[in-house]
Amino acid sequence: MASMRIASWNVNSIKARLPRVTEWLAAARPDVVLLQETKCEDAAFPESELGDLGYNLALAGQKAYNGVAILAKRPIEDVRQGLPGDPEDGQARYIEATVGTFRVASVYLPNGNPVDSDKFPYKLKWLDRLRRHAERLLAEEECFVLGGDYNVCPEDRDCFDPRGFAADALCRPESRAAFRALLHLGLTEAWRALHPAGHGYTYWDYTGGAWQKDHGLRIDHLLLSPQAADRLLACEIDKGPRGRERPSDHTPICCELRDGNDA
């Protein structure tokens, strides 16, 4: 039976991480990859290195900060760059496109720290804009996956130190409530849906030996429309890349969706 594997990975600079990304793509061979924090203008993106591995690209980058991309073995169609709802927002944090039967988006939510700065309300407004956009996508009854670095740790059990992070923008109640409002539209958070009692992280800080101590957080998520959730076969966090040399501070999360006509 045919299936499609869709991964999400915050790479923290595509140029610095190119050896990690290419070795992982060659080994894991995902059909679609949603990248965040590419930190690279589109013209400077290492297109040929990824093309050599058989991937088409859709890019929404900027200099030095943010930047998202979609890689896919199949053709990428109907690309949308940017999240609607704020014409003043020039940060490259959203790209969406169609790959075969799936509409996919690479999402890089604002971090939101420090919470007493304008960054925190920007994050909450961004989450609300994403919710409103997801409402429109749901109205089209499409099979879609919104994957990325949400910078939201959904519950205390998704954080190695809930007390220490209680006031952090990743764990604040306002962030969690806005994330739940998105889920309450009827989206399925793939990893938790398949691991209801599971323990898993997708991010470990560079400082303080967090990786070695397993001081991590689960902040990278794959959100599925009902039509995509019907097809959900598996969802796993691949910790391999985080343990390599010169790693990103995030590791990939990957889901497998049935892609036959029988669904």
Added chain:
DNA sequence: ATGGTAGGAAGCCTA
């Protein structure tokens, strides 16, 4: 102990 590390910028900012 208000640090620590990483990346990209350009003589700090973001995470």
